[in-house]
Amino acid sequence: MPDNNKSSLIDPDVMAGLSRLSLRARGLVEGSFSGMHKSPHRGSSVEFSQYRKYVPGDDISNLDWRVYARSDRFYIKEFDADTNLRCHLVVDCSGSMGFTTAEGKSKLDYAKKTAATLAQILVQQGDAVGLQCFSEGLHNDIPAHGGARHLGNIFSVLAGIRSGGGTRIINVLHDLAEKIRRRAMIIVFSDLFTEVEPLLDCFQHMRFRKHDLIVFHLLSKAERSFEFDRSIRFLDMEKSFSMVTEPAMVRQDYLREFNSYLAQMKDGCREFHVDYRAVDIERKYDKVLAEFMLERQK
DSSP: OOOHHHHHHOOHHHHHHHTTOOOOOSSOOSSOSSSSSOOSOOOOOSSEEEEEEOOTTSOGGGBOHHHHHHHSSOEEEEEGGGOOOEEEEEEEOSGGGGOBOTTSOBHHHHHHHHHHHHHHHHHHTTOEEEEEEESSSEEEEEEEEOSHHHHHHHHHHHHHOOOOSOOOHHHHHHHHHHHOOSOOEEEEEEOOOSOHHHHHHHHHHHHHTTOEEEEEEEEOHHHHHOOOOSOEEEEOSSSSOEEEEOHHHHHHHHHHHHHHHHHHHHHHHHHTTOEEEEEETTSOHHHHHHHHHHHHTO
């Protein structure tokens, strides 16, 4: 029976194009030395969990030679405490994420497909993935685990979320910084509609807790250029507010404020060693992911 949730989120051609790449953490992560991510801890659990395919960099002492003799393929014995990396995918599903391009693509759809693809890649390379979705609060909180069944649960939640409500990203990220106690990779997908300084405080909090923080700042070409050519009504997608204006009269002021906002965000993330990525949702997400993963391998 086909998995409709997976088929709506995962493009086989995209997965094939990314198949030779791996996602690596920066700095130490909590796990074992058996994989591609360095860990501050030694030793491993004695509780067997599952088999997974060997990937370059795995400790060959964990190869199951009996399985190799039967199948002529290399498989690693994985234990519950041996997951190399824990990654949390944090997806903004507030009202503004429903913003849709002329081609009918929304910011939330872009976030869902990008997050789902990363979840698939991480589980395939033997890592654990969690999912947190938020708007005015945390709606979904799936702990980080591995395995096909867990991945199916993540796909199901991602496929079902809809945009709506306000954005309380400040509170959510501060709470997650404390709640996620073990060092982890945390990837945020959001349009970051909030004040810059309080948001940078959240990022600094995450880094203080030793998390490897990546932020995909989802934008559109319309936001960047403000090239509207006639009077238009602008709607606040998170509040009951609208305004009719002549774009040509406000474009210069808008672009000055918008570019200042982006510069503050970029500079602050550089200061706190946050992997910040401003992404136009008109770009193909597989190209964005390929660039991201290649830079992470350097």
